[in-house]
Amino acid sequence: MNRHDIAWCPGCGDFPIRATLEKVLRELPVAQKDIVLTSGIGQAAKMPHYLPYSYFNGLHGRSLPLAVGIKLARPDLTVIAVSGDGCHYGEGGNHFLHTIRRRLDITILVCDNKVYGLTKGQSSPTTDLGMKNALDPQGNQNTSFSPLAVALVAGAPFVARTFAGDPQHMETVLREAILFKGPSVVDILQPCVSFNKVNTYAWYRERIYRMEEPQKDRYEAIRLAEGWGDRIPTGIFWRDGQFICREGKEMFRRHVTESAVARLLNKPCIMMR
Amino acid sequence: MNRHDIAWCPGCGDFPIRATLEKVLRELPVAQKDIVLTSGIGQAAKMPHYLPYSYFNGLHGRSLPLAVGIKLARPDLTVIAVSGDGCHYGEGGNHFLHTIRRRLDITILVCDNKVYGLTKGQSSPTTDLGMKNALDPQGNQNTSFSPLAVALVAGAPFVARTFAGDPQHMETVLREAILFKGPSVVDILQPCVSFNKVNTYAWYRERIYRMEEPQKDRYEAIRLAEGWGDRIPTGIFWRDGQFICREGKEMFRRHVTESAVARLLNKPCIMMR
Amino acid sequence: MEFNVLIGGEAGQGMFSVELELTEILSRLGYHFFATKNYMSRIRGGHNYHMIRVAERPVHALSGKPWDMVVAMDSAETERRHRPALREGGAFIGADRIGQLEAEATKTFQDVTVTSTLLTGLILSFIGADPAAAQAVAPDEPARTALAKGREFAARWGLEGPRSLSPKAGDHCKLDGNQALALGALLGGCQFVAGYPMTPATSILHYFSAVAPEVPVHFEQAEDEIAALNMALGASFAGLRSMAATSGGGFALMTEAVSLAGMTETPVVVIDAQRPGPATGLPTRTEQGDLDFVLHAGHGEFPRVIFAPGSVEEAISLARRAFDVADRWQIPVFVLTDQYLADSVQVMEGRVPTKILRRETPVFGAGYRRYEITDSGVSPLTYPGLSEARVEIDSDEHTEDGKITEDIGLRARMVDKRLRKFEGLRQEAVMPTRFGDRRATTVLVSWGSNRLIVNEAVEALRAEGIAVSSIHFGQVYPLTPPMARGLARKRLICIENNATGQFERLLRRELGLKAAHRILQYNGECFTVAGLVERVRKILG
Amino acid sequence: MEFNVLIGGEAGQGMFSVELELTEILSRLGYHFFATKNYMSRIRGGHNYHMIRVAERPVHALSGKPWDMVVAMDSAETERRHRPALREGGAFIGADRIGQLEAEATKTFQDVTVTSTLLTGLILSFIGADPAAAQAVAPDEPARTALAKGREFAARWGLEGPRSLSPKAGDHCKLDGNQALALGALLGGCQFVAGYPMTPATSILHYFSAVAPEVPVHFEQAEDEIAALNMALGASFAGLRSMAATSGGGFALMTEAVSLAGMTETPVVVIDAQRPGPATGLPTRTEQGDLDFVLHAGHGEFPRVIFAPGSVEEAISLARRAFDVADRWQIPVFVLTDQYLADSVQVMEGRVPTKILRRETPVFGAGYRRYEITDSGVSPLTYPGLSEARVEIDSDEHTEDGKITEDIGLRARMVDKRLRKFEGLRQEAVMPTRFGDRRATTVLVSWGSNRLIVNEAVEALRAEGIAVSSIHFGQVYPLTPPMARGLARKRLICIENNATGQFERLLRRELGLKAAHRILQYNGECFTVAGLVERVRKILG
Numbered sequence A, B: 001m002n003r004h005d006i007a008w009c010p011g012c013g014d015f016p017i018r019a020t021l022e023k024v025l026r027e028l029p030v031a032q033k034d035i036v037l038t039s040g041i042g043q044a045a046k047m048p049h050y051l052p053y054s055y056f057n058g059l060h061g062r063s064l065p066l067a068v069g070i071k072l073a074r075p076d077l078t079v080i081a082v083s084g085d086g087c088h089y090g091e092g093g094n095h096f097l098h099t100i101r102r103r104l105d106i107t108i109l110v111c112d113n114k115v116y117g118l119t120k121g122q123s124s125p126t127t128d129l130g131m132k133n134a135l136d137p138q139g140n141q142n143t144s145f146s147p148l149a150v151a152l153v154a155g156a157p158f159v160a161r162t163f164a165g166d167p168q169h170m171e172t173v174l175r176e177a178i179l180f181k182g183p184s185v186v187d188i189l190q191p192c193v194s195f196n197k198v199n200t201y202a203w204y205r206e207r208i209y210r211m212e213e214p215q216k217d218r219y220e221a222i223r224l225a226e227g228w229g230d231r232i233p234t235g236i237f238w239r240d241g242q243f244i245c246r247e248g249k250e251m252f253r254r255h256v257t258e259s260a261v262a263r264l265l266n267k268p269c270i271m272m273r
Numbered sequence C, D: 001m002e003f004n005v006l007i008g009g010e011a012g013q014g015m016f017s018v019e020l021e022l023t024e025i026l027s028r029l030g031y032h033f034f035a036t037k038n039y040m041s042r043i044r045g046g047h048n049y050h051m052i053r054v055a056e057r058p059v060h061a062l063s064g065k066p067w068d069m070v071v072a073m074d075s076a077e078t079e080r081r082h083r084p085a086l087r088e089g090g091a092f093i094g095a096d097r098i099g100q101l102e103a104e105a106t107k108t109f110q111d112v113t114v115t116s117t118l119l120t121g122l123i124l125s126f127i128g129a130d131p132a133a134a135q136a137v138a139p140d141e142p143a144r145t146a147l148a149k150g151r152e153f154a155a156r157w158g159l160e161g162p163r164s165l166s167p168k169a170g171d172h173c174k175l176d177g178n179q180a181l182a183l184g185a186l187l188g189g190c191q192f193v194a195g196y197p198m199t200p201a202t203s204i205l206h207y208f209s210a211v212a213p214e215v216p217v218h219f220e221q222a223e224d225e226i227a228a229l230n231m232a233l234g235a236s237f238a239g240l241r242s243m244a245a246t247s248g249g250g251f252a253l254m255t256e257a258v259s260l261a262g263m264t265e266t267p268v269v270v271i272d273a274q275r276p277g278p279a280t281g282l283p284t285r286t287e288q289g290d291l292d293f294v295l296h297a298g299h300g301e302f303p304r305v306i307f308a309p310g311s312v313e314e315a316i317s318l319a320r321r322a323f324d325v326a327d328r329w330q331i332p333v334f335v336l337t338d339q340y341l342a343d344s345v346q347v348m349e350g351r352v353p354t355k356i357l358r359r360e361t362p363v364f365g366a367g368y369r370r371y372e373i374t375d376s377g378v379s380p381l382t383y384p385g386l387s388e389a390r391v392e393i394d395s396d397e398h399t400e401d402g403k404i405t406e407d408i409g410l411r412a413r414m415v416d417k418r419l420r421k422f423e424g425l426r427q428e429a430v431m432p433t434r435f436g437d438r439r440a441t442t443v444l445v446s447w448g449s450n451r452l453i454v455n456e457a458v459e460a461l462r463a464e465g466i467a468v469s470s471i472h473f474g475q476v477y478p479l480t481p482p483m484a485r486g487l488a489r490k491r492l493i494c495i496e497n498n499a500t501g502q503f504e505r506l507l508r509r510e511l512g513l514k515a516a517h518r519i520l521q522y523n524g525e526c527f528t529v530a531g532l533v534e535r536v537r538k539i540l541g
């Protein structure tokens, strides 16, 4: 991929995410043709354009219902939704909650730069309380959104955080998330060199530590996932080995037959009271 | 209020909720005229029609942004949003998350019958996994939504559960929720005699117990809030005494003046780059 | 010779059961009938009423004539409202008689809900239905006993056989409008439906969830309507013919995704089952108020087609066609229905078509370009996972291979490509249907659910010596010049269930046709034949 | 005599700084100028360009003539794309010269971003601006030094004063279209704005968040556009004039709440800053593609008004009026603008009106009925908490006191009441503005942002001896018969930035006016005067 074709700022955290994702997908035990990406709108949401897979780059906030539709229609496909924090947690917050609840095998990747990048730096749900920017000159007045804790209480069986500045770690986490059978959520800490002057590579490097393995206790996982400040854990917070994934129905190329319709017609009326 | 004017089924849990709310509001140390209710659409959302206060009965799922607009415009008003589980957690799920984050003094009451009542019994977000109904003849396939746990991780400083079959308890909880300064969430377990044949008065009576006081540990509160089954706690799960509520700006009847506009005109251009 | 009955009461008092049981037996006996209902947006209480018309020829509308029978399941409201419209000598079944039936049901069957079967038996007796035949088609033994008991009550109350109606429907099936649409969707190859409950669309969703265990289709209940249409687009992209069904308020939430379908050229069908607006309006009543909205829904410009069936036959055929058109032209296609059609149970004579429309999926090589610019505007469509061909779909303006572009020349060519589809769509537009004597100078114009009400009014007017004909638009967009043929010099009366005459304005804008008069109704009720005849008569003087 | 410069480069290379600094000084020096920009949907890289026109008379459009100067901040792209459009003898500032300026900025100022000030000095020198005057209005000492250095470079490169332009603007201020709308909103009494960032509407939101510390207004960033408009409705119900601002895709999400405003008769203003669709389209370019959508947005039927200002003056006056109309008639009012107007910086001569429109709040007693049926259709409006009067607002069909009703007679009366407002709204409609010789048989018709481009084209054509006049619709809905006066026999040419001629069709439907020709553009760029003249000439010639 010609670097010049990529519409991100030089130094953007999306570049290492892209490179890692490309590697992970290439090495995945899944045929290239069977991988499908969905995304919304934002800088991160341009990701599928820079990877050699089928994709549906849809509307801001709506990557997840697209992914749900695809997965239900074609359980044979590996479906990954990748977008920004504004897209997944802001405009798309309702889908974030309810897609997790659907128990489908969908991977949700969030390039979390804690800001609306493409629209030039406004507060996103993950922006810290008190942060100032053009639309919040007095400082953001909202409690910062804790995406992984929300994912956990919404019932996500696989919840992880990684960092765009740690490709090795990203690689492991992304691979595991994609291979996990069920809705998996990965929040990727992504420095935005143009609009987030606080949460920089250096800032993260000072604070981040790797958790070696998932928590045994879900509430401990929630507590850790909420933690922010001097020490920021990365890694898999929670991985539910017992999770029962919903299996889609095979329908593609299995058409409704004329005899089936005739059978339905002979049944008593399906009528809603 | 003439009982006959009320469009609920005889025996519906919404009746005791209404009666209790009427009592609590009447006894509140707030003038009747300063109380405003908002609601969405559904059986529960008809509530404001049966109470003697100003109200805005808006769209399905949208009671909360209405409440936010009202509270920001008129910090002097006491604002209560009351609707069903489908309305607040389904269609309105994104507003549920983000209204809590806004740190405003808004009370969110949910008449939770674990079903879409007005549209005749489909699964709502709080419907249990596996429950069957007309639109889910094979049984609901989604993880049941845990509203209070989500409220807690979204940052709600006041989170409670009460039961339509326990008016005394409701009364205390609703009063405290309304008097609490900040976003407060009360999930009210509400039997639906027409469509929910499982979670009946009797079913709840067998399982419910009262917590005497709020938890000291937020994670313990989350754990309890998620609990469902043989033992169902009611009461205030969490109450953050330290919470700093966002204060709105007094604007009503304080108009922009012509001299202020003239001053603005003399400033260098406000232009977004 | 016909029979009109109204069964009223509070929600939950069993009127719907009477409608279901009676229409089922009428159908099995081979009667022509039509049934529809007015109900409130509540689960218990209030005032609902079901209206059933039985006749010796096909009927597809409320007659609007005085009732032959009024059944009041409640104590006062039905009597107060509807007894004044009972014809002289008509039968009134009031609280006391219902009480006797309930007592019987409780005593003999230990089940008060059997009252509906008793009433069914009573009504069958009233219309002079053959008792033996009725017994033969009853679903089970207790039903047979109850029907017989119902007849006994009819006899006891002197209501036995005063009307003598013969069953004259041939081979037929009975369908309501939503079942017909759902069936049409199946025949159009639809395999994926997403939706969020909303009256009067919910029963379309119910149909799909009910048949899903038997056929390869899936219904997904979405968290909101935004998700619903985006899910349908995802499923369509992945290879299934897909749809979303909702009513106006839910449709409002889908408009951004409608625009997405337009930009990404993703085939999809959306059914809008209209109800009176704005906002929540009258959630369980009928209106044709969303035409303008659906026609212009979504920001930006892209081709679309809108169908508005006027009968159960047309509901099947146009829903079926909708999927075919959406898929072949890669556009969003809309079907407008309304509560009236959705909730009206009708007899459909003749065979239901069972031929399923589908398209072979072409498979392409690695050089596949999803948005290849072609003369027809249609690019090759395939699905991910079938070959090396990557399917790249983008909501921004894009290159032929689906990458974001800001090349202004390409932008204009892509707009042209998408809009060029209109040429082909116009060529295959569904022509309106005509009814009555074409030489009449007055033409009643309708679209959507009013078709058969209008046609019966045409017949009634002709019987009075008033010459009118009618034209019905099953396809309301695009409108093409051939559709207007012969209409320019007619006196047009546009009949719509809305307050502003939306279709009449569209005729003006698209075909330059000016209607001389409009007959509008927007109180939430459907037209009746008698009501319409009266209004046409008033206009014609 | 005028000067046209294009400054191109990658996003983030400082072109916007040059525009800001140069226009600020031009304004302070009293020059007439016009500036606009084409930029991509990205933060760094790509190709953006800013165009500034300086003249001795008011200019409010791109001339479309060859450039007098092209400045390339990048290495190749600007030169490749725009140098061919440099007039013979025009100045090209390319990579080498920019390099020298950057070196100077780094050396003398230790700040490479000072390059923009050097360029500003150079350009001022090129147009022959008075050096002393420029020094006097420079913001600070380093700027003065940098401007002087810029002049030195102009001298060194032989670019000193080849054009000699005089500043001829009188008392004026400089505004872009979005600032003008925001200012108009303030003047209309708007105190509450909710929105979600979306180009090209975001700067309206910025304006409000920037002034909030100084005036009693509030901006709330919503979680999505659905919330935004519902918040605005909540604030309006509570007593503040309110609005939401967005672009087409965000507007799509607001359509259900638009219908809610219609049903609940809650005053609100919505600004749709249009960009090319469908879907994400070209997020940072211009189009007039949402007229049909906004006109019919929301299910059901209710009155609305749509303004589409054509200048910064009109942006102020119509935005101001929008709040007044919304409040007095209790309806949603829309303002259509677009990226072109939003991002064009213009000189506005004459005083900005500062009179603020407002309405006294009536206070009622306990018998207050929010939806009292009146002759005008307007019911008494007050707010909660002011007295015993309860304010009861309902999205279902409702009684006069705001309770849910299913009374069909009342339903029809409420529809009539709401739609009756159209009568009053028609009476106070804003008439279109005419320009040029009214006797000319050809009339150029425009709406929204094209107004002043069209007017300059009218002048240019007249200069060539071609007689045309123009008419501009600042109010695009409702359209009333007086607006059509004198147009029926003219040869109308409808000029729109879209692909299907939406306004032209509306004229046909509403006023029966048929345009003979359409000039449409839909590649994301605005019209230029020269481009438009050329296309009109082709039609007439």
Ligand SMILES: Cc1ncc(C[n+]2csc(CCOP(=O)(O)OP(=O)(O)O)c2C)c(N)n1
Pocket (backbone or CB within 6 Å): A041, A042, A043, A044, A045, A059, A060, A083, A084, A085, A086, A087, A088, A091, A111, A113, A115, A116, A117, A118, A119, A124, D196, D197, D198, D199, D225, D249, D250, D253, D280
């Ligand atoms: C419905 C809608 N609203 C708003 C926008 C404008 N918009 C585009 S991207 C974006 C925010 C992007 O933020 P995020 O998702 O965090 O992605 P980032 O650019 O930071 O990677 C917004 C608000 C839009 N395209 N559609």
Ligand SMILES: Cc1ncc(C[n+]2csc(CCOP(=O)(O)OP(=O)(O)O)c2C)c(N)n1
Pocket (backbone or CB within 6 Å): B041, B042, B043, B044, B045, B059, B060, B083, B084, B085, B086, B087, B088, B111, B113, B115, B116, B117, B118, B119, B124, C196, C197, C198, C199, C225, C249, C250, C253, C280
């Ligand atoms: C946008 C939209 N979608 C769907 C509906 C239809 N609808 C009305 S009420 C309702 C569900 C109500 O469920 P809940 O909020 O739990 O309230 P309940 O009736 O159970 O009290 C639905 C889906 C609607 N009015 N608007």
Ligand code: SF4
Pocket (backbone or CB within 6 Å): A007, A008, A009, A011, A012, A013, A014, A043, A044, A113, A117, A118, A191, A192, A193, A194, A195, D043, D044
């Ligand atoms: S604005 Fe931020 S997130 Fe967007 S490309 Fe630039 S650095 Fe990356």
Ligand code: SF4
Pocket (backbone or CB within 6 Å): B007, B008, B009, B011, B012, B013, B014, B043, B044, B113, B117, B118, B191, B192, B193, B194, B195, C043, C044
């Ligand atoms: S349907 Fe259920 S929730 Fe609705 S009124 Fe009846 S009992 Fe109550």
Ligand SMILES: [Mg+2]
Pocket (backbone or CB within 6 Å): A042, A084, A085, A086, A111, A112, A113, A114, A115, A116, A117, A124
């Ligand atoms: Mg972001």
Ligand SMILES: [Mg+2]
Pocket (backbone or CB within 6 Å): B042, B084, B085, B086, B111, B112, B113, B114, B115, B116, B117, B124
């Ligand atoms: Mg409910």
